[in-house]
Amino acid sequence: MAVAKDKAQPEAARRPPTDKADDKKAPRAEPAAVADLGKDLERQAYRDMLLIRRFEEKAGQMYGMGLIGGFCHLYIGQEAVVVGMQMVLKEGDSIITGYRDHGHMLAAGMDAKGVMAELTGRAHGYSRGKGGSMHMFSVERGFYGGHGIVGAQVPLGTGLAFAHKYRGNDHVSLTYFGDGAANQGQVYESFNMAKLWMLPVIYIIENNQYAMGTSLKRASATTDLFHRGAAHGIPGEQVDGMDVRAVKAAADKAAKWCREGNGPFILEMLTYRYRGHSMSDPAKYRTREEVEKVRTEHDPIEQVRQRLIQKKWATEDELKKIDAKVREIVNEASEFATNDPEPDPSELYTDVYA
Numbered sequence: 001m002a003v004a005k006d007k008a009q010p011e012a013a014r015r016p017p018t019d020k021a022d023d024k025k026a027p028r029a030e031p032a033a034v035a036d037l038g039k040d041l042e043r044q045a046y047r048d049m050l051l052i053r054r055f056e057e058k059a060g061q062m063y064g065m066g067l068i069g070g071f072c073h074l075y076i077g078q079e080a081v082v083v084g085m086q087m088v089l090k091e092g093d094s095i096i097t098g099y100r101d102h103g104h105m106l107a108a109g110m111d112a113k114g115v116m117a118e119l120t121g122r123a124h125g126y127s128r129g130k131g132g133s134m135h136m137f138s139v140e141r142g143f144y145g146g147h148g149i150v151g152a153q154v155p156l157g158t159g160l161a162f163a164h165k166y167r168g169n170d171h172v173s174l175t176y177f178g179d180g181a182a183n184q185g186q187v188y189e190s191f192n193m194a195k196l197w198m199l200p201v202i203y204i205i206e207n208n209q210y211a212m213g214t215s216l217k218r219a220s221a222t223t224d225l226f227h228r229g230a231a232h233g234i235p236g237e238q239v240d241g242m243d244v245r246a247v248k249a250a251a252d253k254a255a256k257w258c259r260e261g262n263g264p265f266i267l268e269m270l271t272y273r274y275r276g277h278s279m280s281d282p283a284k285y286r287t288r289e290e291v292e293k294v295r296t297e298h299d300p301i302e303q304v305r306q307r308l309i310q311k312k313w314a315t316e317d318e319l320k321k322i323d324a325k326v327r328e329i330v331n332e333a334s335e336f337a338t339n340d341p342e343p344d345p346s347e348l349y350t351d352v353y354a
């Protein structure tokens with residue numbers, strides 16, 4: 001049988017061929033120059049990334065204690081992407097992503113207490129305890145979710161960009177999705193409309209190498225995702241998503257491109273998630289050594305920490321103080337989310353369409 005024969009082939013033979021020849025033809029924007037962010041922005045990046053890391057670690061613990069139910073996808077390892085992108089946003093810009101969304105919300109300035117209380121399904125969570133990890137919104141902060149259907153946020157984010165253009169402002173839509181989502185049909189329908197109507201949308205592909213337990217190489221005919229807009233004439237750039245400086249430089253360039261009316265832009269962020277796909281995934285499809293190598297050699301927070309020390313932009317003591325402050329915010333959020341009451345049963349009838 002074809003399937004049995006296929007399984008019998010060595011791993012390399014089963015993998016789809018890569019498209020190195022095609023890669024050369026694809027429109028590739030010149031990578032933006034990576035410069036130091038300066039003392040203040042580097043310190044800010046350190047604090048913001050650490051907040052996401054500690055928040056996620058706490059969420060993982062609370063999940064283990066049974067305080068959080070349902071799905072819970074942690075963002076640990078990918079922090080530099082949202083923190084670098086957020087640096088170039090202006091009030092009124094919009095952000096939309098999938099279910100791995102806690103980092104995006106914290107980077108957007110949403111309150112850690114409200115996010116954690118939503119994770120525990122409590123009354124003062126962002127969706128009044130009715131949405132959980134994957135379904136939170138804050139129009140005030142320009143955050144439009146949190147979406148559980150893979151790729152569904154891409155047409156929605158394109159629609160947000162349409163609204164910006166229609167209103168005649170210079171706002172941009174940051175539309176995040178994963179390497180797995182990048183193979184969805186609706187992504188390409190969105191690309192077509194975005195280019196046709198020259199919409200101000202930055203498509204940020206968070207390429208963390210895996211879609212659930214399937215590596216990009218096993219599932220994707222082409223693995224350089226930055227040129228997935230080639231058929232629609234959308235420029236793309238591949239970025240070291242573990243280096244917040246590279247993310248910020250690329251974000252500056254893409255945002256300028258969009259704000260000046262040049263249409264969409266694609267940023268492929270090369271990143272990595274340290275934990276499994278969700279809390280129920282032991283991640284047996286990859287080796288411990290693979291994870292350890294990224295952690296020790298490319299950790300986004302450690303890179304900033306070392307620069308801060310080397311450049312004497314912060315002392316060990318100052319960093320300890322930042323760490324303590326971050327832990328305090330996270331502990332308060334966890335206390336709040338544990339003691340906040342569950343929503344009143346009457347909430348079942350609010351926020352629903354009759």
Ligand SMILES: Cc1ncc(C[n+]2csc(CCOP(=O)(O)OP(=O)(O)O)c2C)c(N)n1
Pocket residue numbers: 100148149150177178179180181182206208210211212277
């Ligand atoms: C339409 C659809 N198909 C399948 C799923 C199940 N599913 C949830 S997450 C996921 C993998 C997506 O991976 P990727 O886009 O790389 O994002 P990551 O989890 O790595 O952030 C799949 C297949 C889903 N939620 N929606």
Ligand SMILES: [Mg+2]
Pocket residue numbers: 178179180206207208209210211212
């Ligand atoms: Mg992925």
